Amino acid sequence: MSAEPVQIETDVLVIGSGAAGMYAAIEAARAGCRVMLIDRSLIGRGGATVMAQMTVAVALGAEAPDHWSHHYQDTLTAGRGLCNEPLSRLLCEEGPACITEMDSWGVGWARKDGKITSTFAPGHDRPRCVYVDFLNTGPAVSKTLRSVVHKTPGIARTGDLCVVDLLKVDGEVAGAVAWHVGSGAPVTISAKATVVATGGLTRLYRRNSASANMGGDGYALCLRAGAPLIDMEFVQFFPIGHLAPRLIGMDPIMWDPFRYKLGGRLLNRDMEDFTDRYGVPEDGKYVITRDVGTYAILKEVESGRGSPHGGAYLSFQHVPAEKLREAFGPVIDRLAANGIDLTRMPVEVAPIAHYHMGGVAADVRMRTEVPGLLVAGEAVGGANGANRLSGNAITEALVFGREAGRTAAARVKTMKAVPPPDKAARATVDLIRSDPPKDMPNTAAMLTRLQATMSDDVGPLRTAARLNRALATIGELATAVGDRPFGDNGSFDMQRLDWFDLRNMLTVARAVTQAALLRTESRGAHQREDFPEMLPQWRANQAIRLHGQDLDIATAPASAVEVAAQ
Amino acid sequence: MSETATLKIWRGQTKAQGRWETHAVPFERGQSVLDGLRWIRVNTDPSLAIRFSCINANACKDCMMELDGETVYACTARLEPREMQVAPLPNKKLVRDLVTEIAPPAERFAVKEK
Numbered sequence: 001m002s003a004e005p006v007q008i009e010t011d012v013l014v015i016g017s018g019a020a021g022m023y024a025a026i027e028a029a030r031a032g033c034r035v036m037l038i039d040r041s042l043i044g045r046g047g048a049t050v051m052a053q054m055t056v057a058v059a060l061g062a063e064a065p066d067h068w069s070h071h072y073q074d075t076l077t078a079g080r081g082l083c084n085e086p087l088s089r090l091l092c093e094e095g096p097a098c099i100t101e102m103d104s105w106g107v108g109w110a111r112k113d114g115k116i117t118s119t120f121a122p123g124h125d126r127p128r129c130v131y132v133d134f135l136n137t138g139p140a141v142s143k144t145l146r147s148v149v150h151k152t153p154g155i156a157r158t159g160d161l162c163v164v165d166l167l168k169v170d171g172e173v174a175g176a177v178a179w180h181v182g183s184g185a186p187v188t189i190s191a192k193a194t195v196v197a198t199g200g201l202t203r204l205y206r207r208n209s210a211s212a213n214m215g216g217d218g219y220a221l222c223l224r225a226g227a228p229l230i231d232m233e234f235v236q237f238f239p240i241g242h243l244a245p246r247l248i249g250m251d252p253i254m255w256d257p258f259r260y261k262l263g264g265r266l267l268n269r270d271m272e273d274f275t276d277r278y279g280v281p282e283d284g285k286y287v288i289t290r291d292v293g294t295y296a297i298l299k300e301v302e303s304g305r306g307s308p309h310g311g312a313y314l315s316f317q318h319v320p321a322e323k324l325r326e327a328f329g330p331v332i333d334r335l336a337a338n339g340i341d342l343t344r345m346p347v348e349v350a351p352i353a354h355y356h357m358g359g360v361a362a363d364v365r366m367r368t369e370v371p372g373l374l375v376a377g378e379a380v381g382g383a384n385g386a387n388r389l390s391g392n393a394i395t396e397a398l399v400f401g402r403e404a405g406r407t408a409a410a411r412v413k414t415m416k417a418v419p420p421p422d423k424a425a426r427a428t429v430d431l432i433r434s435d436p437p438k439d440m441p442n443t444a445a446m447l448t449r450l451q452a453t454m455s456d457d458v459g460p461l462r463t464a465a466r467l468n469r470a471l472a473t474i475g476e477l478a479t480a481v482g483d484r485p486f487g488d489n490g491s492f493d494m495q496r497l498d499w500f501d502l503r504n505m506l507t508v509a510r511a512v513t514q515a516a517l518l519r520t521e522s523r524g525a526h527q528r529e530d531f532p533e534m535l536p537q538w539r540a541n542q543a544i545r546l547h548g549q550d551l552d553i554a555t556a557p558a559s560a561v562e563v564a565a566q
Numbered sequence: 567m568s569e570t571a572t573l574k575i576w577r578g579q580t581k582a583q584g585r586w587e588t589h590a591v592p593f594e595r596g597q598s599v600l601d602g603l604r605w606i607r608v609n610t611d612p613s614l615a616i617r618f619s620c621i622n623a624n625a626c627k628d629c630m631m632e633l634d635g636e637t638v639y640a641c642t643a644r645l646e647p648r649e650m651q652v653a654p655l656p657n658k659k660l661v662r663d664l665v666t667e668i669a670p671p672a673e674r675f676a677v678k679e680k
Contacts, residue, residue, distance in 0.1 A: 041617075041619045041626070041628065042619070042626070042628055042668070042669050042673070043669070043673045045619060045625075045626045045627060045628060046619035046620070046626055046628070047619075050620065050625045050626055051620055051623055051625055138625065139625060157672065157673045158673060158674070158675045159669045159673050159674070159675070160669070160674075160675060161675060180675050182661055182667070182674075182675060183675075187675070211619040211620050211621065211626060212618060212619055212620075212621055213619055245595075245596060246594070246595065246596025246597065247596065248596060248597070248598040248601075248622060248641065248642060248644060249598070249622070249623070249624040249639075249641060249642035250622075250623065250624070251620075251622075251623035251624075251625065252622075252623070338596070442608070442612045443612045444604075444607040444608040444612040445608050445609070445612070447608075448608050487613070490579060490662065491579055491615075491661050491662045492615040492617075492661045492662040492663070492665045493613075493615075493662075494607065494612060494613060494614065494615050494616070495612050495613055498612065
């Protein structure tokens with residue numbers, strides 16, 4: 001291994017190659033910038049985008065009249081009063097342009113009679129979600145953007161680069177220091193603008209619907225670079241994640257498309273409909289929003305009326321076999337290979353960590369408080385308030401990614417040279433090269449323990465006692481992790497990768513838990529059993545900053561929500 | 567008596583200096599080979615190198631390896647209560663254990679020795 005770090009220089013560094021990162025890279029390169037797109041896994045294959053099963057919310061109005069302002073109104077309503085209104089508006093207003101551009105790139109949105117067709121999803125006032133059949137939206141979006149990235153001059157791409165810290169020079173972010181997983185080498189990347197597009201934090205939880213690389217690393221990177229995070233207590237659980245029987249080779253959120261197309265019935269242990277007890281009679285249609293659905297299922301389980309594995313039944317037994325085949329073709333065969341015949345049996349589903357509403361505080365140009373540091377996609381906090389509307393995540397990734405690319409390109413034009421990284425990178429390079437400590441507990445087991453704690457004590461239903469217990473466990477784990485990376489620093493050292501992940505995940509877990517402890521009310525995805533009411537004084541956002549080792553949390557009233565223009 | 571899957575795994579950092587290691591994994595119906603490898607990391611040996619991202623969704627296509635001499639995705643190959651032999655892809659550059667260099671050449675990081 002080289003003694004000195006490998007040094008790379010570029011105009012725009014994009015960290016993360018999901019939809020947000022790839023769109024940012026494309027947009028910056030189209031504006032004439034040299035772009036370096038990096039990912040800790042392989043380019044364009046990890047992250048959350050590739051996992052998306054179906055819906056992309058956008059007021060396209062292709063099949064039936066719609067307007068972005070209606071989408072905006074639904075987004076604000078779903079957000080339970082906490083949306084950052086300008087960000088929500090940007091998502092809804094610019095969505096159609098990005099979806100149309102994706103169409104021109106050949107993503108293959110499902111069509112009827114030549115027009116892009118939209119499906120209805122809970123929380124929307126009309127059919128508004130475009131998709132790619134069958135369960136193929138995420139892979140199609142990833143593949144399309146990957147091929148545009150390949151064709152766009154000026155984008156260098158490198159996988160297996162795990163960013164350890166952002167580089168800060170004279171109060172501005174000037175790139176990043178990374179660790180090449182394949183060789184163990186430290187790498188410094190100097191850049192005029194840096195875009196963090198690393199997605200969310202669902203890996204903090206035992207059962208989750210995202211990739212193994214979604215451990216909230218971008219939140220920790222930005223926090224350490226001085227940028228505040230907001231709304232960290234709002235983790236979205238997807239109510240009907242697959243629970244049983246065990247399946248292989250299927251995404252746990254696969255039942256969402258089934259419900260969009262075929263309705264389906266959510267039933268308790270006694271095969272009774274139960275969502276009406278929680279204020280939402282479904283009557284075989286899919287109308288329950290994610291926060292209410294999660295609450296309803298967990299409460300049924302708590303009352304002893306859950307399914308055998310601790311969830312609810314989802315049944316399509318009333319749907320004829322030909323209809324199932326028509327709606328899901330090849331997926332029916334994959335289910336059969338797993339021993340599942342939906343005409344004869346229900347499956348079991350339960351809430352699963354899915355998306356993070358919180359994130360890095362940013363303005364509509366995707367600028368954080370720290371000059372040179374931009375964010376995009378799920379890494380951005382605020383657009384979805386306390387509860388995200390179905391279908392907004394991919395739209396957010398595309399719109400915010402494009403915006404970040406534009407802003408990065410504008411900044412590059414105003415800067416003459418890239419500041420040298422030497423001194424600023426020193427501490428992080430030393431950390432990457434440091435010898436391991438003598439005592440190295442099992443990193444994979446520590447990650448499992450963190451996930452268990454977050455699931456059991458910082459899940460959708462919270463109490464002060466459980467949150468405090470989680471903070472104690474997080475503290476114990478932080479002590480065990482220490483301040484020197486584990487492993488031998490050879491090629492593909494998984495212990496060292498886990499160690500750098502734990503360093504970030506423990507910080508982010510603490511941010512979620514502390515913010516949840518302070519919010520003494522229940523709203524959207526944050527339900528406090530000891531404070532069950534939604535309180536007007538909590539129409540407020542909590543902002544988190546890092547001071548030394550401590551997290552400082554400040555509360556400010558949420559921006560007044562204007563009535564969406566008709 | 568609970569059933570066991572026995573995973574015979576190739577370990578090493580160069581093709582010339584490798585070894586076979588045998589791990590017993592508690593078998594449960596509906597597990598993938600990737601589930602078994604992840605169980606080993608959590609319960610026995612966290613240094614076992616495997617490449618995966620989407621975990622079990624057959625989406626990222628990262629977890630390509632050789633199972634009983636055939637190329638598979640570890641997340642879609644069923645774990646079975648018998649001995650299963652797992653090795654890195656033979657036709658790709660070895661990185662470590664079950665990890666090989668599968669990225670397109672333009673997306674690989676080249677370490678320039680100084």
